[in-house]
Amino acid sequence: MEKGTIKQMIDRIILLRSCGNSAIAVTVKTKIILKGINPDKYTSQTDDDPQIIRKLQDLADEFGIRL
Amino acid sequence: MHTITAYTSHTEVPAAVAELQDQLKLVSQPKCVLYFASASYPSEKIAAAMEEAFSGATVFGCSTAGEIVSGKMLKHSIVAMALDQSIIGDIVIQAVSPIEEQIDVSSVFSVFEKHYHISMRDADPTQYVGIILFDGLSFAEERWMDKIGNATDVVFIGGSAGDDLKFSRTYVYAHGRAYTNTVLLALLKPNCKFDIIKTQSFQTLPQQLIATKVEEAHRAVIEFNNKPAITAYAEALGKSIDTVAESFMSNPLGLMVGGEPYVRSPQRISDGKMIFYCTIKEGMDLQVLQSSDMIRDTREAILEKKNEFGELQALINFHCILRTLDLESHGLTEEYGHIFDHIPTIGFSTYGEEYIGHMNQTATMLAFAA
Numbered sequence: 001m002e003k004g005t006i007k008q009m010i011d012r013i014i015l016l017r018s019c020g021n022s023a024i025a026v027t028v029k030t031k032i033i034l035k036g037i038n039p040d041k042y043t044s045q046t047d048d049d050p051q052i053i054r055k056l057q058d059l060a061d062e063f064g065i066r067l
Numbered sequence: 068m069h070t071i072t073a074y075t076s077h078t079e080v081p082a083a084v085a086e087l088q089d090q091l092k093l094v095s096q097p098k099c100v101l102y103f104a105s106a107s108y109p110s111e112k113i114a115a116a117m118e119e120a121f122s123g124a125t126v127f128g129c130s131t132a133g134e135i136v137s138g139k140m141l142k143h144s145i146v147a148m149a150l151d152q153s154i155i156g157d158i159v160i161q162a163v164s165p166i167e168e169q170i171d172v173s174s175v176f177s178v179f180e181k182h183y184h185i186s187m188r189d190a191d192p193t194q195y196v197g198i199i200l201f202d203g204l205s206f207a208e209e210r211w212m213d214k215i216g217n218a219t220d221v222v223f224i225g226g227s228a229g230d231d232l233k234f235s236r237t238y239v240y241a242h243g244r245a246y247t248n249t250v251l252l253a254l255l256k257p258n259c260k261f262d263i264i265k266t267q268s269f270q271t272l273p274q275q276l277i278a279t280k281v282e283e284a285h286r287a288v289i290e291f292n293n294k295p296a297i298t299a300y301a302e303a304l305g306k307s308i309d310t311v312a313e314s315f316m317s318n319p320l321g322l323m324v325g326g327e328p329y330v331r332s333p334q335r336i337s338d339g340k341m342i343f344y345c346t347i348k349e350g351m352d353l354q355v356l357q358s359s360d361m362i363r364d365t366r367e368a369i370l371e372k373k374n375e376f377g378e379l380q381a382l383i384n385f386h387c388i389l390r391t392l393d394l395e396s397h398g399l400t401e402e403y404g405h406i407f408d409h410i411p412t413i414g415f416s417t418y419g420e421e422y423i424g425h426m427n428q429t430a431t432m433l434a435f436a437a
Contacts, residue, residue, distance in 0.1 A: 018220075023192075024192065024220050026325070027192075027220065027222070027423060029324070029325075030324050030325075030423050030424075031213075031216045031217075031423060031424075033322065033324050033329075034212075034213070034216075034322070034324075034329065034423065034424040035213065035348070036348035036349070036350055036351055037350075038351075038352060041352075062217045063217055064188070064217070064218075
C-alpha cells in the first residue's frame, strides 16, 4: 500500500492557501481541523486512505486551490 | 475622545437612547456605534431609535442574554460603544437574510470588494477585520463561518444574538431595523493595531472521545468510540449515565488546535444521543475538558494583550452565556466585570461565539490598541 499522500496533500494545501505566510498558515491549519481533518494525525508513513484523499481534494476545491 | 462606552437600564426606549446619546456625546463624530440590547427592549423601536440618534455613524448590534460594559456585567440593559475615525478608518455592514441553506458568500463579499476596491481572497488580515452577528436561533453559524473561511483570510469575530434565555426570538440590528433569520457582517478597516483574544477556562483531561456516528444538521452525536454517545461520555468521566448531565457545564469537549481547545458544549441528552451547542463532525477526536478558573484565565489573557499593545483603546467581548451562568452560579459576575474596569469595553452574553469557526464556553474579543 502507498504511504504519505495524505500528509503531502495537507502540507501542499496549507502552503498554497497561505502563500508561505506563517500566520495565515496557522489559521488555515485551524480551518482544516474544524472541517474534520487533523493534520497532526498524518505522517509520511501513514497509509493512503482513498476516503481521506477524496475529502482533501474537496477541501482544496473549497479553498479554491489546485493541488 | 476616540472611544466611549455607555450603558442604560431605562426601560423606555426614548429615555434609554437619550441617556446613551448623552453618555456618548464626547465622541464628537463617531464613525461607528455598536450596541447590544437586552431582549426586554422592543426590537424594532430600539433599532430605529438608535439609528436616528446616531445618524452620522454606522450603527449596528444585536439582542442579548446579558450585557457587559467596562467594569460591569448587566441584565435588562443596553450597552453601547462609539468609535471615531482614528480607530475605525472605514466600515461597511450588510444584513443578509434569510439565512439560506445555499450560502452565497461571494455576493456578500462583492459588496465589501466594491466598497474597499479589494479582493476578499487577497485582503490583508492585518489591515481588515470582520464582525459577524448571527440570529442566535438560526443553527447557521458553522456553515457560514466555514464558507467565509474558504473565501478569505480576513478574520471574522462575533457572536450569536440572545434573548435572555427565552430561546424564542433573537435579533440583529442594522439600518434602523431589527432582523431575525439574518446574519450581519461588518468589514472594518481599523486605523490602529488590532487583534483577537480567545479565552476559555479548561484543563485537558487524558480521556479522548472520537465521534464515530453523528447527525451534523442537528448538532447531535449518536456514538463516541463506537458506543452510544452518552455511555462513552459517562465512562470517560467515570460517572453513571443517570447523573452525567450534571457534568455538562464543567466537562465539555475540546477540539484541540495547537494545544488549545475549541470548546463543544453538551446541551442535552435525546434518545441516547448527545445534542451539542455546536456541530461535531464524524471522525473528530475530542478531548474531555475540566473547567478551571475563569476569572484568573480571563485576567491573564487581557493582561497579555495589554502588555503587547501598551494600552487597549477599545474591547468588544463576545462572551458565552454558559460562562455567564457559571459566573452567576458562583457569585462572580461582579469580579468578572472588574477585569474590564479601566478598558473601554462592551460585550454581551451570546448563544455561541465566532472566531474562525463556531464554538461554546469561550470569550472571543476584538481588541484595539491605543
